[in-house]
Amino acid sequence: MAELNVGDEIPELRVTPDKYLPHRYAGASGDFNPIHIDPEFAKAVGLPNTILHGLYMMGLVARAGTEAAGGDPKSLKRLSVQFRGMGAPETEIVVSGEVKSVEDGKATIDVVAAQGENQTIRNAEADVQL
Amino acid sequence: MTLKTEAVGKEWPATTYEVGKEKIREYATVIGLDNPVHLDREAARAAGYRDVVAPPMFCVVYSAPALAPAMFDPEVGMNFAAMVHGGQEFEWGEPACSGDEITTTAKCLEIYEKDGKGFYVFETVSANGDGDQVVRGTWTNIVRGV
Numbered sequence: 626m627a628e629l630n631v632g633d634e635i636p637e638l639r640v641t642p643d644k645y646l647p648h649r650y651a652g653a654s655g656d657f658n659p660i661h662i663d664p665e666f667a668k669a670v671g672l673p674n675t676i677l678h679g680l681y682m683m684g685l686v687a688r689a690g691t692e693a694a695g696g697d698p699k700s701l702k703r704l705s706v707q708f709r710g711m712g713a714p715e716t717e718i719v720v721s722g723e724v725k726s727v728e729d730g731k732a733t734i735d736v737v738a739a740q741g742e743n744q745t746i747r748n749a750e751a752d753v754q755l
Numbered sequence: 756m757t758l759k760t761e762a763v764g765k766e767w768p769a770t771t772y773e774v775g776k777e778k779i780r781e782y783a784t785v786i787g788l789d790n791p792v793h794l795d796r797e798a799a800r801a802a803g804y805r806d807v808v809a810p811p812m813f814c815v816v817y818s819a820p821a822l823a824p825a826m827f828d829p830e831v832g833m834n835f836a837a838m839v840h841g842g843q844e845f846e847w848g849e850p851a852c853s854g855d856e857i858t859t860t861a862k863c864l865e866i867y868e869k870d871g872k873g874f875y876v877f878e879t880v881s882a883n884g885d886g887d888q889v890v891r892g893t894w895t896n897i898v899r900g901v
Contacts, residue, residue, distance in 0.1 A: 640787060646785070649785045650785050652781070653778075653781045653782045653784075653785045653816070654782070654815055654816055654819075655816060655819065655820070656815075656819065670836070679840050679843070680812070680815050680840075680843070681785075681786075683812060683843060684785075684786045684810070684812040685786065685787075687786075687810065687811050687812040688786055688787065688788055688810075691810075691811065696790055697792075697802070698790065698792065698793070698808055698809075698810055698811055698850065699808070699847070699850045701811045701847060702846065702847055703844070703845065703846045703847070704811070704812075704844065704845055705842070705843070705844035705845075705893075706842065706843050706844070707841065707842045708839070708840055708841060708842065708843070
């Protein structure tokens with residue numbers, strides 16, 4: 626069982642998705658939207674290049690929240706996120722968070738996922754069972 | 756332009772998805788999850804699960820197909836060219852394990868305009884074969900320039 630206290634920072638998760646990660650995520654998730662896997666299509670709709678799936682980055686946020694709670698997948702009870710900046714492959718993603726409240730064996734963690742200054746997921750809240 | 760809101764409250768037919776051990780492995784590997792409860796049946800059972808357990812965010816694999824007809828419904832009328840996935844919430848109940856047959860229904864919760872953008876909010880509710888709720892998802896899509 627993990628012990629979390631208000632104000633604690635959760636262990637940072639750092640992941641650099643390789644060039645083909647969006648293809649593997651598309652296969653794993655079933656989301657083949659071409660903005661994630663086809664550079665020509667992405668550019669044709671005004672994007673700088675292919676972008677990461679938001680739900681892939683949310684998967685990393687879920688991973689960080691679960692690990693902070695001790696690693697049992699059923700400890701993650703709720704996760705709410707806002708997608709803002711676009712995520713790019715081949716750039717390091719840093720997921721960080723701070724415990725906002727602890728009550729009745731349940732903690733709420735504020736989480737952010739960022740690539741440098743670009744916050745791709747913000748205002749994320751993870752409720753975990755301790 | 757005024758947003759069409761007649762789809763608010765509309766529900767779409769349920770979809771079912773049978774969770775499989777190797778599909779869980781594929782998803783877990785992409786996310787970088789190496790907890791053996793996602794990969795190894797014995798480890799999952801030793802941890803108290805019926806079978807290999809899906810990571811929480813695996814819920815997109817079995818719940819998103821129920822949402823597809825809602826997203827493309829002309830009554831909803833979303834302009835895909837100007838749409839972004841703005842927000843997402845999941846609330847988990849009973850864990851999803853390999854062998855579970857999960858049924859998901861989708862519903863349009865809200866359509867509203869704010870700051871010149873259209874907000875389209877959908878809900879998916881997924882339950883296992885015992886009728887236990889596995890996850891409830893709230894999907895917010897934002898369309899610019901409505």
